[in-house]
Amino acid sequence: MKRCKWSVVAVLTAVFLVAGMASAATLDEVRSRGHLIAGVNGGVFGFSMPNDKGTWEGLDVDTAKAIAAAVFGDASKVKYVALTAVQRLPALQSKEIDVLCRNTTQTLTRETTNGLNFVHVNYYDGQGFLIPKKLGVKSAKELGGATVCVLPGTTTELNAADYFRANKMEWKPVVIEQTSELNKAFFAGRCDCLTSDASQLAAQRSVAPNPNDYMILPEIISKEPLAPVVRHGDDQWYDIVNWTVMALIQAEEFGITSANVDEFLKSDNPGIKRFLGVTEGEGLGKALGLDEKWVYNIIKQVGNYGEIYERNVGPDTPLGLARGLNALWTEGGLMYAAPFR
Amino acid sequence: MKTADATIEQQPPEPEEDIRPPVTQIGVIGWVRANLFNGWFNSVLTLVTLYGLGKIAPPFFRWAFIDSVWLTDGRACRAAAGACWSVVTSNFRFIIFGFYPYELHWRPLAAMLLLFALLFYSRDRKHWKKSLLYLWIGGLCIMGLLMRGGLLGLEPVESTRWGGLPLTLLLSVFGLTAAYPLGVLLALGRQSRLPGIRYLCIVYIEMIRGVPLISLLFMGSIIFPLFLPEGITINKILRAQVAIILFTAAYIAEVVRGGLQGMAKGQYEAAESMGLNYFLTMRLIILPQALKIIIPPTVSILISAFKDTSLVVIIALFDVLKTSQTVLSNPEWMGFSPEVYIFVAILYFLGCFSMSGYSRRLERELDTG
Numbered sequence: 001m002k003r004c005k006w007s008v009v010a011v012l013t014a015v016f017l018v019a020g021m022a023s024a025a026t027l028d029e030v031r032s033r034g035h036l037i038a039g040v041n042g043g044v045f046g047f048s049m050p051n052d053k054g055t056w057e058g059l060d061v062d063t064a065k066a067i068a069a070a071v072f073g074d075a076s077k078v079k080y081v082a083l084t085a086v087q088r089l090p091a092l093q094s095k096e097i098d099v100l101c102r103n104t105t106q107t108l109t110r111e112t113t114n115g116l117n118f119v120h121v122n123y124y125d126g127q128g129f130l131i132p133k134k135l136g137v138k139s140a141k142e143l144g145g146a147t148v149c150v151l152p153g154t155t156t157e158l159n160a161a162d163y164f165r166a167n168k169m170e171w172k173p174v175v176i177e178q179t180s181e182l183n184k185a186f187f188a189g190r191c192d193c194l195t196s197d198a199s200q201l202a203a204q205r206s207v208a209p210n211p212n213d214y215m216i217l218p219e220i221i222s223k224e225p226l227a228p229v230v231r232h233g234d235d236q237w238y239d240i241v242n243w244t245v246m247a248l249i250q251a252e253e254f255g256i257t258s259a260n261v262d263e264f265l266k267s268d269n270p271g272i273k274r275f276l277g278v279t280e281g282e283g284l285g286k287a288l289g290l291d292e293k294w295v296y297n298i299i300k301q302v303g304n305y306g307e308i309y310e311r312n313v314g315p316d317t318p319l320g321l322a323r324g325l326n327a328l329w330t331e332g333g334l335m336y337a338a339p340f341r
Numbered sequence: 342m343k344t345a346d347a348t349i350e351q352q353p354p355e356p357e358e359d360i361r362p363p364v365t366q367i368g369v370i371g372w373v374r375a376n377l378f379n380g381w382f383n384s385v386l387t388l389v390t391l392y393g394l395g396k397i398a399p400p401f402f403r404w405a406f407i408d409s410v411w412l413t414d415g416r417a418c419r420a421a422a423g424a425c426w427s428v429v430t431s432n433f434r435f436i437i438f439g440f441y442p443y444e445l446h447w448r449p450l451a452a453m454l455l456l457f458a459l460l461f462y463s464r465d466r467k468h469w470k471k472s473l474l475y476l477w478i479g480g481l482c483i484m485g486l487l488m489r490g491g492l493l494g495l496e497p498v499e500s501t502r503w504g505g506l507p508l509t510l511l512l513s514v515f516g517l518t519a520a521y522p523l524g525v526l527l528a529l530g531r532q533s534r535l536p537g538i539r540y541l542c543i544v545y546i547e548m549i550r551g552v553p554l555i556s557l558l559f560m561g562s563i564i565f566p567l568f569l570p571e572g573i574t575i576n577k578i579l580r581a582q583v584a585i586i587l588f589t590a591a592y593i594a595e596v597v598r599g600g601l602q603g604m605a606k607g608q609y610e611a612a613e614s615m616g617l618n619y620f621l622t623m624r625l626i627i628l629p630q631a632l633k634i635i636i637p638p639t640v641s642i643l644i645s646a647f648k649d650t651s652l653v654v655i656i657a658l659f660d661v662l663k664t665s666q667t668v669l670s671n672p673e674w675m676g677f678s679p680e681v682y683i684f685v686a687i688l689y690f691l692g693c694f695s696m697s698g699y700s701r702r703l704e705r706e707l708d709t710g
Contacts, residue, residue: 086563
């Protein structure tokens with residue numbers, strides 16, 4: 001019996017040792033595989049969703065494309081894996097995917113207990129309220145005593161409860177399981193207001209019988225910084241993903257777009273020359289283990305952050321989201337890239 | 342009414358004319374009287390049902406056909422009073438084929454047509470020969486080649502991009518055909534005289550039947566990969582496929598066991614007296630009879646397994662239900678869920694109904710009563 005136990009221990013140890021040795025740098029794995037594997041949501045319009053031809057589109061999808069452009073010089077070398085909310089973290093931990101671009105909120109527990117690292121935020125979301133204009137309310141602070149349509153079991157419900165309690169207001173939640181049913185109930189007048197993530201409220205407003213009768217209140221009552229996620233323990237890969245997102249933001253700050261990036265190659269600005277890898281010997285790309293033209297490839301093929309935003313969720317899309325917190329820091333937003341030097 | 346004259350016998354309507362029952366007992370009126378108004382209770386039930394139908398059917402018909410729009414964009418749909426079938430027609434190719442590269446859709450289409458042709462051909466028991474087996478093997482190879490590509494100048498398509506109806510059919514057809522023999526083996530194992538095999542089979546069957554399919558799918562998609570050595574990942578579709586096979590096999594095993602226990606003891610003894618060994622007894626005497634009497638319960642398990650494949654939605658495989666739901670999260674089409682779900686229901690109904698229809702036919706032909 002004792003021998004049996006010991007042999008089990010020995011086998012398990014061997015398995016773990018082999019498993020430990022087999023772990024290679026993510027960048028090398030991605031390179032030898034020939035494509036990046038990105039985990040996405042698959043059901044959130046504007047962030048990651050297939051269009052009617054089955055091609056992936058969205059802000060998170062474009063972020064994954066930018067990483068592929070940085071690594072391979074080719075934004076098309078991405079394979080997308082659609083993941084549910086419960087699947088997303090294990091999929092990353094078990095190395096099924098290289099990076100998770102799936103509107104995931106950065107939290108302390110996820111960074112520590114779950115062994116993950118969030119890179120620079122690529123979308124600042126937050127919870128807001130949608131109300132009918134005829135309610136005559138201009139601020140969420142005036143919502144005392146309101147009935148509120150809300151999805152159950154999410155942080156949304158808890159956030160709303162916190163908000164009303166903190167502001168010493170009464171509220172009556174109307175909890176409805178399905179988003180489509182929730183919308184119907186709200187537009188039929190069963191509740192005074194509807195609460196959800198701000199990026200979703202716009203889409204919900206757009207399906208109203210008459211969208212102009214409804215408005216989104218200015219207050220955002222929770223912080224939802226959505227960022228791409230990588231595993232603990234591979235700092236080089238973290239740097240690559242992190243600085244890819246920053247490069248998108250920095251390019252917008254410089255005013256470099258996919259249309260004019262070739263002209264900027266001739267720029268005299270030393271910062272821009274370093275950024276685009278024009279200056280010999282600066283080695284920003286080399287420091288990351290990438291090609292010196294990595295930023296050029298990202299901007300040329302995917303565009304800067306502003307372009308990605310406008311294309312997927314901006315005012316001209318069905319979502320019609322204003323930049324808000326996602327504007328550059330120079331324009332009152334939070335998008336701020338560390339210096340490229 | 343026996344007639345000597347053969348010529349008269351060949352014109353049956355005339356001799357029957359004089360023995361026709363009164364008009365109130367045959368034809369439409371007779372049928373209605375016999376089936377709908379035979380007694381006050383049934384008459385009341387009929388009237389209540391008719392009233393209900395009259396309330397529901399015309400508005401539904403109006404919604405689905407008269408006021409409906411078929412080939413517009415989402416904006417026009419919102420203006421229409423009736424059903425918006427455009428949500429299905431404009432996204433038809435995504436709903437059916439999922440992520441498969443758009444310009445290569447002919448390949449899954451051809452594979453599905455080939456599958457339907459094979460299934461149709463196999464309906465007839467006259468074709469049940471060895472050649473049919475080879476035909477299926479060849480057909481499956483061609484289907485695999487069409488889906489996967491990579492040979493004969495066909496562009497390779499990774500299985501991660503398979504989706505929609507082909508994925509549903511793949512999961513069900515392979516799931517059912519692999520689960521059936523496995524289930525028979527498990528049932529035989531559970532009856533085995535060797536305790537090792539017997540307890541193994543009992544533990545397996547009871548463990549699988551003790552948990553829902555969803556938990557097996559979750560195990561396969563979330564927990565199982567964490568135990569694998571790093572760097573090794575097993576295809577998501579394969580994991581779901583194996584979970585479905587294991588699950589269905591346990592249920593089939595119990596049905597087959599019922600059939601085995603239904604066999605008279607004399608059958609076993611007769612086989613033994615002929616000097617047949619275990620395998621010959623099973624193959625020639627017991628299984629052919631046992632499997633025949635369990636056709637109805639087997640088919641209901643197969644039908645529910647077919648419908649259960651839609652549970653792969655929860656592990657984000659894009660089967661035909663998931664592709665349809667995805668369309669609904671596009672703001673342009675948000676809110677047209679009834680139309681999309683009716684369409685998916687029709688697809689599933691066609692599959693299930695043809696299965697049960699075929700099983701009835703088999704029962705008739707094999708005369709199992």
